[in-house]
Amino acid sequence: MIQESLVADKYLPLREKIRNKNKKDVSFLEVEFMANQIRRYIIDMVHTANSGHPGGALGLADIFAMLYFKILNIDSKNAFDKQRDRLFLSNGHVCAVRYAAMALAGFFPEEELYTFRKLGSRLQGHPSTYMMPELENSSGSLGQGLSAASGCAIGLKTQNIKSRVIVGISDGECQEGMTWEAAMAAGHYKLSNLTAFVDYNKIQIDGFTDSVMTLGDLKQKFESFGWFTLETNGHDLNEIEKAFQRTADISTKPEIILFNTVLGKGVSFMENNPAWHGSPPNKEERDRAMKELDDEAEKIAAKL
Amino acid sequence: MLIKDPLDENIQKKATRDGFGDALEEITDSKVVVLEADLSGSTKTNKFKKKYPERFFNFGVAEQNMLGHAAGLAISGLKPIAASFAMFVSGRAWEVIRNSISYPRLNVKLAGSHAGITLGEDGASHQIIEDIAIMRCIPEMTVIVPADYWQAYNAVFAALEHEGPVYIRLGRPAIDMIYDKKDSFEIGKSKIIQEGEKIAFFATGIMVSECWKAARILEKEKNIRPWVVDFSTIKPIDKEMILNIANKIEKIYTFEEHNTLGGFGSAVSEVICENNPIKVKRIGINDKFGQSGTIKDLLDHYNLSASKIVNTIELNA
Structure with missing residues (x-):
């Protein structure tokens, strides 16, 4: 496994250059490169652990690259600054994307990504703040993260802290009743400092959401609970930035972004296939996926 | 230690939930917030609501969501106390307590009122007789069952002193006040x-x-x-x-x-x-x-x- 590790590969200098940049100076092309590097690590982490959830994680790589390299007011060297933005994750099973983004952003060494899901690791199979407080919330049991994020938003408001709470949720977990209890409460308390985003890939572990349990019109549902809503492409970096900027400007209600995403994005044979929600790639699949992602990395790096 | 004689017909009686509610009113720590799920008159959180409306949050009839919010409020640095009937706090919202509160070792205090059969006339749907069992088996959880009004009162302050999740089981009926206010209550001491x-x-x-x-x-x-x-x-x-x-x-x-x-x-x-x-x-x-x-x-x-x-x-x- 050591020889195959991506840590000391030829892209290391480029990753280091981007991670040390000031967020406002990072270009979209550099974010695109980091999203690609996140995807490579996701594949390796899930393959090495021989378990985990590659599909949703790959689909969220562009959003998490934007969050960690452009959007969030957070600093790996001052991770618990009171004024920081709080990123919550409700669909905890996709945590490989967050771990990879955090390592690339300098929160911990990239080597540690290879401990994912192993005994004694801080990188638990589902996020644990006891193991890693930088994660802001523990999750894994679906449908609870929106309540926690909303609670944090109330808490920050009460303490007059002007930070933003951003929370990632999944479309599948909108089947949990508690998600709607939280939607009701955040609307009731007009939590304008709360922005949720949905990984709207229309896939859950048992298949397509429409065949498992129809979700209805998510946009209308959130609107009826008093939320500002918008729907956009979750792989277009420009659109992702605009969505987080637009929602930051709303000052009277909580906001939700429905990011249309493709499960497994970036690995052709995983894309839009429910089978990759929760199965690890074997050696041959890992190599095939890595080849595709390396070709992509090559193309982007050539432009940088 | 002063212990009143319960055979004395003149012994004063008050409910443990009243001890809880009266203690809330006297908390001076401005980091404490109180969460409720539409039963503030019964759980006695209405006293805190009246005194500190800006730190009181009602979540309606949605106990799981209330406890999810308690987790988030604790993450934000506040000290939430969440109350409802014991049936709904511990029973309905058990998995939220387990995963969103106790697993991350969050500093959330839970108050379950109207516990046990002495809830009375409302009957078995509300008479939880399982909460001690299901709360004590959660790692990191402290479980307190006050014996009278003053113990409940003192338990609130002791729970706030204790870092980590605490469940306090409270009752509906007025019961013998066997202790005095100054009788200390210490977590873990009988x-x-x-x-x-x-x-x-x-x-x-x-x-x-x-x-x-x-x-x-x-x-x-x-x-x-x-x-x-x-x-x-x-x-x-x-x-x-x-x-x-x-x-x-x-x-x-x-x-x-x-x-x-x-x-x-x-x-x-x-x-x-x-x-x-x-x-x-x-x-x-x-x-x-x-x-x-x-x-x-x-x-x-x-x-x-x-x-x-x-x-x-x-x-x-």
């Missing part, structure tokens, strides 16, 4: 109410006063003098007290208005079995659902009133 011989009554919650009454009657009428000990903390259980007394006697009786499976009696039995196996008789609700009735009738029906305890001891003696 209290000897009387020393005795041969047998011991270990009790928790409302059963402390009933046991104490029963013990007085037994001594007067039957020349039996049991030890009486109040275990107001179920977890961590006061192992030292259990073993010290077990060394001196032949048999322990445990008393709780809770299922005999998994509750206080089980916690005592676990300590006894592993260390000094003497007989333990668990007295509580014997794996049955409750029913509607007055508190007095229910205590009699389930053999938990002082007079019924006296009968039970005679039969077992």
Whole structure:
């Protein structure tokens, strides 16, 4: 496994250059490169652990690259600054994307990504703040993260802290009743400092959401609970930035972004296939996926 | 330690939920926020609501969501106290407590009111007799069952001093105020109410006063003098007290208005079995659902009133 590790590969200098940049100076092309590097690590982490959830994680790589390299007011060297933005994750099973983004952003060494899901690791199979407080919330049991994020938003408001709470949720977990209890409460308390985003890939572990349990019109549902809503492409970096900027400007209600995403994005044979929600790639699949992602990395790096 | 005589007809009575509500009002820490799920008049959080409206949050009839918010408020650096009926706090929202509060070791205090059969007329749907069991088996959780108004009052401050999740079990009815305000309450420490011989009554919650009454009657009428000990903390259980007394006697009786499976009696039995196996008789609700009735009738029906305890001891003696 050591020889195959991506840590000391030829892209290391480029990753280091981007991670040390000031967020406002990072270009979209550099974010695109980091999203690609996140995807490579996701594949390796899930393959090495021989378990985990590659599909949703790959689909969220562009959003998490934007969050960690452009959007969030957070600093790996001052991770618990009171004024920081709080990123919550409700669909905890996709945590490989967050771990990879955090390592690339300098929160911990990239080597540690290879401990994912192993005994004694801080990188638990589902996020644990006891193991890693930088994660802001523990999750894994679906449908609870929106309540926690909303609670944090109330808490920050009460303490007059002007930070933003951003929370990632999944479309599948909108089947949990508690998600709607939280939607009701955040609307009731007009939590304008709360922005949720949905990984709207229309896939859950048992298949397509429409065949498992129809979700209805998510946009209308959130609107009826008093939320500002918008729907956009979750792989277009420009659109992702605009969505987080637009929602930051709303000052009277909580906001939700429905990011249309493709499960497994970036690995052709995983894309839009429910089978990759929760199965690890074997050696041959890992190599095939890595080849595709390396070709992509090559193309982007050539432009940088 | 001042302990009032529960056989004194003039003994004052107040509910443990009132001790909780009155304590809330007197909390000076501005980091404390109180969360409610539409039962503020019953849980007595309405007193805090009136005094500190800006730090009181009602979540409507949605207990899971209330506790998810408690987790988030704790993450933001505040000290949330969330209250509802014990049935809904501990029962309906159990998995939220387990995963969103206790697993991350968040500093959230949970108050479950109207616990046990002494909720009375509302009947079994609301009479939780399982909460001690399901709360004490969650790692990191502290479980407190106050025996009277002042213990409940003091337990609120002790819980706030303690870093980490705490569950406080509260009752609806006015019960004997056996302690004074200044009687200290310490998490994990039981209290000897009387020393005795041969047998011991270990009790928790409302059963402390009933046991104490029963013990007085037994001594007067039957020349039996049991030890009486109040275990107001179920977890961590006061192992030292259990073993010290077990060394001196032949048999322990445990008393709780809770299922005999998994509750206080089980916690005592676990300590006894592993260390000094003497007989333990668990007295509580014997794996049955409750029913509607007055508190007095229910205590009699389930053999938990002082007079019924006296009968039970005679039969077992």
